[in-house]
Amino acid sequence: MRFFPLLVATLIVLAALGGVASSGDAPFDHPANWGGTGLLEIPNARVIPYGHGRAGVAQVHPYRYYYGVLSPFPGIEIGGRVTEIIGVGVPETWKNYGYYKDRAVDLKVQILPEGKYRPAIALGVMDPFGTRLYGAQYVVLSKQIFPFDFTLGVGSGRLGRKPLDEGDSGFELFHSPGVWKDARLFGGVEFAPSEKFSLILEYSPILYHRHTQDPAQPKYFRSEVPSPINFGLRLKPxxxxxxTLSYQRGEVFGINGSVDLEIGKPLYPVVAQPYEEPEERAFLPIEERVAMALLDMGFSDVGVLKEGDWLYVEFQNDTYLYAPRAMGMVLWTLQGLLPEGVGEVELLYKVEGVPLFAVTFSKEDLIDFYNGRLTLDEFYSLCRFDFDPIEPPRRTKPRGLKRFTYRYKPAFYTFLNDPSGFFKYRAGAEVWGRYRLGRGTALAAGVGVFPINNISSVIRPLSIPVRSDIVDYIDNKFLLEYLMLEHTRRFSGQLFGYVGAGYLEVQYAGVNIQGAKSLFDGRLLVGFDTSLVVKRAPDEILGLKEKTHYTLLAKARWHTPVEGLSVDLKAGRFLAGDSGLRIQLNKDFKGVIISVWYSFTDTSVFDDPYNRNYHDKGIMVSIPLQMFLGRDSRDRALYALSPWTRDVAHDTYHRDVFDFMDEGSKLMLDKKRNDVRVWEDWKEGGWE
Known part of the structure; x- marks a missing residue:
C-alpha cells in the first residue's frame, strides 16, 4: 500500500506547484476496460474529444465488454455498454441467449480541464438507472508532466467497499454524502514516450469477492484476487x-480494441464539381442555358424567366442534404452564366413543389462574392430574403419535373436482448417510391425485402400491445412498409400543414394530421399531431384488424443556443391511451444527428407489470449516406435502440412536418451559411 502515499504526495505537489502540461487530454484519452476514458479498471479525469465517437470490444476473464462512447458536448462523455460474463448462464427458459449479459449507461463530466498549475477534475456516474450490478460513482483528477499522466480518485459502489443499492436514484454523490463512507481510493500512471504506444500502471480498488450481487462472484471470486495492481501496454498503430494488452488482478491477461472516429466526418470527401457548359449551349437564350445547367447539377422542376434586367429562377432540391449547399451550387453555376443584360437575380427554393424561401441579390454582388471581394457575411447582408413565399411570384414553364422518383438501399436491422437469443437480425434491401400528383401532393410507397431474417421472440404481447407485438410484423421476409397519399401545404404567416392517409407504417393504417407554426425565425416550432389508426394484420399485406387507436398530441421543437442542439416535446394522449410527456434531445454533428428520448406518462391504463411505472427511452442515430458515397445525397440511414417489448408513450411512425419546416427556416440558413461556399474545397484542392 506504499503506492498510494507516494501517488497522493506527488499529485498534491503537482496541484500546488504545477508543471508543464500538454494541450487538452491527448494522448491520455483512451478507453478503459468498459469503454469509458481511463486506464484499465479505473477512470481518469480525461474525456474523449468533443464530437468524437468510440466503439470497441474488450475481454478480461470472466468479463467481456461491448461498448460505445461519444462526446455530445465539450467535457462530457456518455457511454453505453454490455457486460457479458463468460461461463455464467441464464435461466433455462432463456435458451439460445448465451451467457449472462448486463446493459448499462455511463456518464462522465470533466468539471475542470487541466491548466498549467492545476489538474483536470472529473465526476462520473456508472449505470445510474439500470440494474446497477456494476454501478459506481467517483471523483477523479489527472495531471500531466509529459510524457507522464498521473491519476488519483475516490469511488463508491463498484469502486468502493460495497455495491450501490438498486433502488437509489443513481446520483447519490450529489445528495447523499453517506455513500462516501464506503468509498475507496484508486490511482495510476500512464507513460507515453511515443505517439504509437504507452505503458500503464494502476491500483484498482475493486473488491471482487465482496460484490456478491455480481453474477460472476460465486463462480470466480470467492476469495480476494491475488493483486490489486494492473499493468498494460497501449498500442496506437x-x-x-x-x-491495449494487459495483465490484471495478478492472474489474467486482457485485451481491449477500439476505433475512435470524428462523428460526421465523411469516409470519402464530398467535393463539389463546377458546371461546365457545352459549347453548343452558349448561343441559346439565357433562360434555356440556366435551366439546362441546373438540371445537369441535379435540380428538378426548374423554371427561369428574364424580364428586362431581372432574372427569376425557381428550382427544387433533389440532391443536396441542406439548403445552403444547394443554394451554393446554384450561385456557383449562375456566376459563370449571367450575361451583361442581367442586373438582379431572384431565386425560389422548393421541396416537393412547395416554396420554402426566396432570395434576391445583384449580379455584381454575386461576382464580387465569388471572387473574394465580398465576405460571406457581407454578401448575406446585401441579399433580400423572403421566408414566407406562398406562391411562386413569377409565371414560368418549369422543366425537368420528376413525377416519379425512387430510392433504394441495403438494410440491416437488429433485434437485441430477447430471451430466445441476444442478437437477432434481418438483412436485405428497402425500396421507396413517390409519384407526384401536384404541388406538395404525392402517392408514396415503401417495401422491404429481407431474405435473411432470424427474428423471433418468446415474449408475448402485453396488456395493450401497441408495440409489444412488433415481432409478429418484422419476422416476415417481405414487408409493405407504407402505402399512402400525403399532402404538405404552406399557408401565409409561417403556417404549415400535413395530411397522410393510408398504410402509414408497418403496424398501422389510417390518417395522420399535423399543423405547425414557425416562430422567432424558426428557433421555435409549435403545433399539433393527431392520428386515427387501425392495427394492420401481421400476416396479410393489406389486411386490417378491427380495434382502433388514436393519438392527440401538442408538440414543439426548440433550437437551443447550444450549437447543434434541439429539443422536441410531445404532450397529450399516446397510442395506448397513456397521457403525458415525451422529451427528445437531438444533437447535430456535421449532419449526423444523435437523438435520445425519455417519457413521463400515466401508465395506470396498463394491467401488466412491465408497462406499469415504465418510462420509454432510447437512442437513435441518423446518418447521411453521402458520408459513404463521396457525392451529394439527401438520403439518410436510421438506427435506433429502444425496448420494443414495451407500449408506453408510443406514437405512429410518420413524417414530421417540423423537419420540412426546418429546411427552409432563416435559423437553419444562418447556422449552415458556410456551406454556401461550395467552391472553396474545389479551389483549395488546386482544381480551379
Missing amino acids: FRFLDV
Whole structure:
C-alpha cells in the first residue's frame, strides 16, 4: 500500500506547484476496460474529444465488454455498454441467449480541464438507472508532466467497499454524502514516450469477492484476487485504432480494441464539381442555358424567366442534404452564366413543389462574392430574403419535373436482448417510391425485402400491445412498409400543414394530421399531431384488424443556443391511451444527428407489470449516406435502440412536418451559411 502515499504526495505537489502540461487530454484519452476514458479498471479525469465517437470490444476473464462512447458536448462523455460474463448462464427458459449479459449507461463530466498549475477534475456516474450490478460513482483528477499522466480518485459502489443499492436514484454523490463512507481510493500512471504506444500502471480498488450481487462472484471470486495492481501496454498503430494488452488482478491477461472516429466526418470527401457548359449551349437564350445547367447539377422542376434586367429562377432540391449547399451550387453555376443584360437575380427554393424561401441579390454582388471581394457575411447582408413565399411570384414553364422518383438501399436491422437469443437480425434491401400528383401532393410507397431474417421472440404481447407485438410484423421476409397519399401545404404567416392517409407504417393504417407554426425565425416550432389508426394484420399485406387507436398530441421543437442542439416535446394522449410527456434531445454533428428520448406518462391504463411505472427511452442515430458515397445525397440511414417489448408513450411512425419546416427556416440558413461556399474545397484542392 506504499503506492498510494507516494501517488497522493506527488499529485498534491503537482496541484500546488504545477508543471508543464500538454494541450487538452491527448494522448491520455483512451478507453478503459468498459469503454469509458481511463486506464484499465479505473477512470481518469480525461474525456474523449468533443464530437468524437468510440466503439470497441474488450475481454478480461470472466468479463467481456461491448461498448460505445461519444462526446455530445465539450467535457462530457456518455457511454453505453454490455457486460457479458463468460461461463455464467441464464435461466433455462432463456435458451439460445448465451451467457449472462448486463446493459448499462455511463456518464462522465470533466468539471475542470487541466491548466498549467492545476489538474483536470472529473465526476462520473456508472449505470445510474439500470440494474446497477456494476454501478459506481467517483471523483477523479489527472495531471500531466509529459510524457507522464498521473491519476488519483475516490469511488463508491463498484469502486468502493460495497455495491450501490438498486433502488437509489443513481446520483447519490450529489445528495447523499453517506455513500462516501464506503468509498475507496484508486490511482495510476500512464507513460507515453511515443505517439504509437504507452505503458500503464494502476491500483484498482475493486473488491471482487465482496460484490456478491455480481453474477460472476460465486463462480470466480470467492476469495480476494491475488493483486490489486494492473499493468498494460497501449498500442496506437493508426490514429483511429487503439489496442491495449494487459495483465490484471495478478492472474489474467486482457485485451481491449477500439476505433475512435470524428462523428460526421465523411469516409470519402464530398467535393463539389463546377458546371461546365457545352459549347453548343452558349448561343441559346439565357433562360434555356440556366435551366439546362441546373438540371445537369441535379435540380428538378426548374423554371427561369428574364424580364428586362431581372432574372427569376425557381428550382427544387433533389440532391443536396441542406439548403445552403444547394443554394451554393446554384450561385456557383449562375456566376459563370449571367450575361451583361442581367442586373438582379431572384431565386425560389422548393421541396416537393412547395416554396420554402426566396432570395434576391445583384449580379455584381454575386461576382464580387465569388471572387473574394465580398465576405460571406457581407454578401448575406446585401441579399433580400423572403421566408414566407406562398406562391411562386413569377409565371414560368418549369422543366425537368420528376413525377416519379425512387430510392433504394441495403438494410440491416437488429433485434437485441430477447430471451430466445441476444442478437437477432434481418438483412436485405428497402425500396421507396413517390409519384407526384401536384404541388406538395404525392402517392408514396415503401417495401422491404429481407431474405435473411432470424427474428423471433418468446415474449408475448402485453396488456395493450401497441408495440409489444412488433415481432409478429418484422419476422416476415417481405414487408409493405407504407402505402399512402400525403399532402404538405404552406399557408401565409409561417403556417404549415400535413395530411397522410393510408398504410402509414408497418403496424398501422389510417390518417395522420399535423399543423405547425414557425416562430422567432424558426428557433421555435409549435403545433399539433393527431392520428386515427387501425392495427394492420401481421400476416396479410393489406389486411386490417378491427380495434382502433388514436393519438392527440401538442408538440414543439426548440433550437437551443447550444450549437447543434434541439429539443422536441410531445404532450397529450399516446397510442395506448397513456397521457403525458415525451422529451427528445437531438444533437447535430456535421449532419449526423444523435437523438435520445425519455417519457413521463400515466401508465395506470396498463394491467401488466412491465408497462406499469415504465418510462420509454432510447437512442437513435441518423446518418447521411453521402458520408459513404463521396457525392451529394439527401438520403439518410436510421438506427435506433429502444425496448420494443414495451407500449408506453408510443406514437405512429410518420413524417414530421417540423423537419420540412426546418429546411427552409432563416435559423437553419444562418447556422449552415458556410456551406454556401461550395467552391472553396474545389479551389483549395488546386482544381480551379
